Amino acid sequence: MVISRALAFAAVLLLAMMRLALANAGRAALSCQIDSQPQSVTSAWAALKRSPNELEPQLALADALIDQGCYKEAVPILEAGLAQRPHSSELQSRLRAARSMLNEEHFFEGLGNAQETAKLQHSVLRCTKLADVSACDDALRSKPDDPQLVIAKGDALSHGGHPSDAILVYLHAGSLLPGDVGVKSKLAVAESQREALVSQCQGSADVAAVDACQAALLRGSPDEFELLRRKGILLQSFGKPEQALEAFIAANVLKQDDKSVSLAIVALTDSTGRRDALALAARGSSLLTLHRASEALQSLHEAEALAPALPKLRVEIAQAEQAARAESKRAVAASANAQPIKTQPGVPSKPQADTRMAASGAVTYSNDAAPAHTN
Amino acid sequence: MKHLAALALVLSLLVAGGCVSRPPTIAHVHIGHAITGVHVTPNKEGYMVTAERRGAEAVEFSRLAAASNDLAIIKQNVAAAVKATDAEDNFGVKQAIVMASNHLTFAATSDDASVNVQQAAPIFASHITRVVERCELIVLLGKDVEASSSVAEASVSVAELGKLTRANVSGDDFNAAAGNAGGAAGSLPSQYGLVQLRKELEAMVARESPRYVTVPQWYLFNLVRLPNGRWVFDKLGRGGNIDGYK
Numbered sequence: 001m002v003i004s005r006a007l008a009f010a011a012v013l014l015l016a017m018m019r020l021a022l023a024n025a026g027r028a029a030l031s032c033q034i035d036s037q038p039q040s041v042t043s044a045w046a047a048l049k050r051s052p053n054e055l056e057p058q059l060a061l062a063d064a065l066i067d068q069g070c071y072k073e074a075v076p077i078l079e080a081g082l083a084q085r086p087h088s089s090e091l092q093s094r095l096r097a098a099r100s101m102l103n104e105e106h107f108f109e110g111l112g113n114a115q116e117t118a119k120l121q122h123s124v125l126r127c128t129k130l131a132d133v134s135a136c137d138d139a140l141r142s143k144p145d146d147p148q149l150v151i152a153k154g155d156a157l158s159h160g161g162h163p164s165d166a167i168l169v170y171l172h173a174g175s176l177l178p179g180d181v182g183v184k185s186k187l188a189v190a191e192s193q194r195e196a197l198v199s200q201c202q203g204s205a206d207v208a209a210v211d212a213c214q215a216a217l218l219r220g221s222p223d224e225f226e227l228l229r230r231k232g233i234l235l236q237s238f239g240k241p242e243q244a245l246e247a248f249i250a251a252n253v254l255k256q257d258d259k260s261v262s263l264a265i266v267a268l269t270d271s272t273g274r275r276d277a278l279a280l281a282a283r284g285s286s287l288l289t290l291h292r293a294s295e296a297l298q299s300l301h302e303a304e305a306l307a308p309a310l311p312k313l314r315v316e317i318a319q320a321e322q323a324a325r326a327e328s329k330r331a332v333a334a335s336a337n338a339q340p341i342k343t344q345p346g347v348p349s350k351p352q353a354d355t356r357m358a359a360s361g362a363v364t365y366s367n368d369a370a371p372a373h374t375n
Numbered sequence: 376m377k378h379l380a381a382l383a384l385v386l387s388l389l390v391a392g393g394c395v396s397r398p399p400t401i402a403h404v405h406i407g408h409a410i411t412g413v414h415v416t417p418n419k420e421g422y423m424v425t426a427e428r429r430g431a432e433a434v435e436f437s438r439l440a441a442a443s444n445d446l447a448i449i450k451q452n453v454a455a456a457v458k459a460t461d462a463e464d465n466f467g468v469k470q471a472i473v474m475a476s477n478h479l480t481f482a483a484t485s486d487d488a489s490v491n492v493q494q495a496a497p498i499f500a501s502h503i504t505r506v507v508e509r510c511e512l513i514v515l516l517g518k519d520v521e522a523s524s525s526v527a528e529a530s531v532s533v534a535e536l537g538k539l540t541r542a543n544v545s546g547d548d549f550n551a552a553a554g555n556a557g558g559a560a561g562s563l564p565s566q567y568g569l570v571q572l573r574k575e576l577e578a579m580v581a582r583e584s585p586r587y588v589t590v591p592q593w594y595l596f597n598l599v600r601l602p603n604g605r606w607v608f609d610k611l612g613r614g615g616n617i618d619g620y621k
Contacts, residue, residue: 100484125535
């Protein structure tokens with residue numbers, strides 16, 4: 001007795017678990033595969049076509065379809081049979097079962113969705129009540145244009161000390177709710193929070209100032225370049241050359257003709273030894289700004305070899321090539337201008353002297369060093 | 376002789392009075408499992424009764440959690456509320472209400488099911504969804520509380536959890552919560568709690584013809600399904616469902 005009850009208990013629990021598992025799996029296991037019907041269904045179809053008014057093939061086809069989970073397809077077969085035999089208990093019970101299974105499919109869909117619905121509600125709750133930004137993002141993935149959720153994300157960002165990000169989110173909320181006074185007011189608060197951070201970034205020289213620069217950064221704002229440059233300067237002063245270089249590279253992307261940023265990038269790529277495509281491209285662009293076209297060309301070519309698709313690279317290479325040609329022409333012109341210098345009779349000009357010495361084989365040159373004489 | 380005549384009279388009166396009862400329909404036994412008793416629940420009570428009892432426990436545990444300022448006690452009571460809501464091994468609200476709905480489906484698919492039951496079972500099944508959703512959300516909030524490092528951090532989740540456990544019993548009013556014009560709590564299926572589901576179940580039972588009468592325990596505990604899918608009573612009284620529900 002005890003064993004049979006235990007078995008029964010286990011069986012019912014198993015059923016419940018199976019049903020929930022099926023609900024979670026979206027009933028995939030029992031879904032009707034109408035495009036790949038097994039032999040039993042096709043032969044039952046053929047039999048029914050041969051004898052459309054016979055009860056037995058009607059039942060056989062209904063059973064074959066029900067076995068395959070094709071309840072929707074079984075219903076019209078059974079209904080047609082019942083139209084001919086309204087009192088057939090076999091047709092009635094099968095029709096009841098097929099309809100019930102169809103209803104159950106909706107039921108299981110509902111249960112399967114319950115978990116997803118609960119997850120969304122949980123994310124909304126954490127976003128709105130606990131200022132959990134990642135929960136806001138989770139919720140917004142399901143409802144990207146829900147104005148209340150968007151506002152809640154803005155609030156969460158503002159609350160977490162990220163007014164710049166909050167501003168962008170409030171602007172999006174404003175586009176969803178044009179003229180909404182609440183959104184405008186929140187936007188104004190976030191903007192004034194950001195202004196305070198900008199002041200801190202520009203007016204202080206401590207670690208908090210670096211954080212303030214970062215938190216105040218707002219893509220597309222007029223002060224974006226200045227904040228990045230300031231951040232780079234502060235990081236460089238704190239002995240963080242890699243991070244400083246990142247900030248300067250980002251600043252250089254926004255504005256390429258700033259000499260202080262260009263000098264910093266050249267110095268920091270030298271000191272950090274960064275040779276990735278992004279750093280080389282920034283170095284090339286900076287050298288171009290500093291009118292060192294030949295060197296710029298070399299860095300840009302190295303960047304191109306690593307990442308040919310880097311934006312603007314081709315244009316900068318073309319600019320550098322043009323500048324290098326102009327540089328070369330200037331050098332030639334300068335050299336030509338240097339030729340007519342008058343020399344005293346019997347005293348050769350310096351190039352002549354160099355040549356003579358070279359011809360004697362008694363002098364060697366390095367590129368930069370002064371000539372060294374050997375005997 | 377006089378005694379024999381009296382005995383015959385009593386017997387005939389008993390028979391005429393219906394003392395020799397007919398077995399209930401199979402559909403009604405399944406309904407009985409939902410509302411009266413079934414031998415697998417902790418107190419052999421109906422699944423709906425289990426859901427209501429566990430729902431009330433969840434409300435009480437969440438109330439105790441909300442009343443405490445001790446994080447350990449809060450966590451302990453929230454864990455108990457979660458267990459009353461969702462427990463595979465001990466019929467939480469979720470398992471109990473799903474089983475109640477399953478048995479109504481069994482009732483609806485029985486050969487002797489009335490049209491009333493056939494129509495009402497899938498509606499009931501769709502109406503339990505909100506309770507199941509709340510159960511899932513309670514579990515997630517329970518995890519938040521478990522991960523909390525302070526009473527203040529836990530308090531938001533505890534408050535929400537309390538609302539959900541109460542709504543699971545009495546229903547809720549989403550519209551009012553969202554700041555719109557609300558109706559009475561549980562006035563829509565999407566707001567239903569166990570109170571509304573119980574009413575729906577009782578309304579279905581009241582519509583039954585022939586009339587539903589409380590199913591005796593023997594029938595409740597000895598219904599079995601044969602391999603051919605037919606439901607019968609196990610005349611040996613071995614405790615029912617010996618072949619399991621298919």
